Every structure is written in C-alpha cells, then in structure tokens.
Amino acid sequence: MPEEAMEDLVADVFARACTSRLVLENVAGKWGILALAALSEGAYRFNALRRRVDGISEKMLAQTLQALERDGLVKRDVQATIPPRVEYSLTTSGQRVATKLIELIELVEGEMPEVRKAQAEYDGSR
C-alpha cells in the first residue's frame, strides 16, 4: 500500500503531511478555539460573535469561520428575511470538538494560579 494511502487511513497529527494536523490547527488555533467555545453557548450572528471573541478583527473572524465551515464544524444559516439574517452555529462534530475545547479552557483557567507563580519565578531568575 503506498504511503499516502496509509496516511489517509490512520490520522496522525505528528506527521507533517496529515490533514488532521491542519484541522487541529483550525480548532486549536488562537481564534478557532475561542470561536468554537463561544458558539457552544448557542448560535451567534457575525457581529455578536465578534464582540464575544474580544479582540478579533473582522477579517480574522471571517477567515476562522470559513475554515471551520469547510471542516464541517460550523454551519452558516442564511434566513430569507430583509435584510437577510446570517447565523453561525455548531454542527454535531463541532459540538463534540467544542465540548473538549471547553474542558481544555477550564483546565487552563484552573492552572492559572500555578502558572502565574511559575512565570514570576522564571522571570525573577533571569
């Protein structure tokens, strides 16, 4: 079996060429993680989501949502109102990923007292 076919069967994020690494980068990247966690609270319109994900630019949010939509994690619903109402929400896959990301976020938030202590020690010893 050629190596490329093998890679298609077993996803391995450690392998540079595996598409799963790109998906991991989309979901765990700086903005992907926050967009998915926000959408786990419910559907959002673009501007409301932008306010929730404090500090993201319009362009970066559009790119983030497009990548997540392409990966099948976020869906974009356009309602035929005047003006059209566009809402973003999670797919079933997206919900599973978002749940795990929220666990990660909560874990990191819980580690912060220890992290801050470590940072102070590290910075003090230089």
Next chain:
Amino acid sequence: MPEEAMEDLVADVFARACTSRLVLENVAGKWGILALAALSEGAYRFNALRRRVDGISEKMLAQTLQALERDGLVKRDVQATIPPRVEYSLTTSGQRVATKLIELIELVEGEMPEVRKAQAEYDGSR
C-alpha cells in the same frame, strides 16, 4: 476592587487582556500542542523531540519550549555529564494539560472521516 484585580481572580480566556488567553495560546498553538503531547510519552532530548514533532524548526521548538517552561508546564533538566545532557519533561501541571490535549487530538483524529467528507462537499460546491 479595581478591574485588574478582578481579572487576576477570575481567569477568562474570552477577555483580550487575560493572561490565561496567552497561556492557552502557548499550549493550544500549532507547536505547543504537539510538543506537550510528545512529552507526555516521556522525557525527550531536544533533537529527539524535534524529530518527533515533524516539521518544526530548531528556532520554533526552542521558543515553544521556553514559553512552556516559563508557564511551568515543561521542565528542563541539565545533567552534569560531559557533554551536558539536557532533557525536557512535563511538570505536574504540564501532565494535566497534556492529558486533555491528547483527548482533543484523539477526538479530532476520530472526526477526520466526517471532516474530509465536509471538506469535499464544501470544495465541490464552490
């Protein structure tokens, strides 16, 4: 209570100024996630870790390890041999974070068949 003091008490990754967001970026960023997951397999010397995290540059791995060491997630042990042997391993905090990251990696790898289907549909409809 001034706002900064509040922020110190409650970590909130959605807030642009919260230090927990920076830590989340270190652990969930492209290279942080792979370095932590690799180190959960055991201690690594620099060059062995670089081979494990396929595609990372020497400079980027050094930066990644330094940020994770500062956050108290990775420890750097220098053994007084000739030449000195430098090993990287996880702290207790780092182990907790790495365990959650591996759950995320396994979840994303498991979603890949659905993700690939979604990508093919998305690309076909443009």
